[in-house]
Amino acid sequence: MQTMTLANDQRRLVWNNSVALVACAVVLAGAYFIIPALWRIPGDMGERLAFALRADVFVAVWVLIATRLEAQARFYQAPAPTVSKKPAAPKQAERAVPRTFLLNTLEQAFIAVMAHLVLATLLKGPALALIPGAVVLFCAGRVAFLMDRSKGLEMRSFGMVLTALPTFAAFALAIALLIAQIAAG
Numbered sequence: 001m002q003t004m005t006l007a008n009d010q011r012r013l014v015w016n017n018s019v020a021l022v023a024c025a026v027v028l029a030g031a032y033f034i035i036p037a038l039w040r041i042p043g044d045m046g047e048r049l050a051f052a053l054r055a056d057v058f059v060a061v062w063v064l065i066a067t068r069l070e071a072q073a074r075f076y077q078a079p080a081p082t083v084s085k086k087p088a089a090p091k092q093a094e095r096a097v098p099r100t101f102l103l104n105t106l107e108q109a110f111i112a113v114m115a116h117l118v119l120a121t122l123l124k125g126p127a128l129a130l131i132p133g134a135v136v137l138f139c140a141g142r143v144a145f146l147m148d149r150s151k152g153l154e155m156r157s158f159g160m161v162l163t164a165l166p167t168f169a170a171f172a173l174a175i176a177l178l179i180a181q182i183a184a185g
Contacts, residue, residue, distance in 0.1 A: 017157055020141075024161070031133025032127065035129035043124070048128060056135060060109065066098070066101050066102040073098040101146060104145070111167050112163075122178070138167075144156075145163060
């Protein structure tokens with residue numbers, strides 16, 4: 001049997017991703033217990049959808065931030081030569097970061113909002129508080145992902161887990177709830 005040895009970087013990624021997983025669990029559990037104690041959780045379908053959309057305003061703010069960063073980078077970017085076979089200069093590669101962040105944020109935001117809306121149609125009571133909990137994690141994940149450029153791959157990975165894990169969990173929960181509804185008749 002061959003043993004796998006992880007490099008230091010890989011071990012740090014595994015550690016950071018594990019920390020992100022624990023952070024997701026703590027924030028979602030906290031949201032489940034704290035938010036219903038502080039605010040009224042809506043009951044009917046229209047109110048639940050409005051609740052999710054209101055929470056997702058903060059997801060949309062991250063799309064605005066990413067758009068602004070990309071527009072600012074384009075504004076300060078020197079015009080590209082019409083034909084060049086040289087590899088991108090470090091300055092040009094640096095300017096590609098906001099575009100990558102924008103595209104990633106758009107993808108993650110679309111998927112997250114869809115997951116939150118689906119959950120709003122399926123969850124009732126305190127479980128609905130998982131939606132704002134997921135939004136908090138989305139925002140924290142975007143901050144970590146954006147800061148990765150100065151901290152390296154570790155923070156980007158941490159940020160992606162904070163951003164994406166609640167969304168994946170939301171879809172898994174939604175599918176399980178739909179299957180349970182179908183099975184119940």
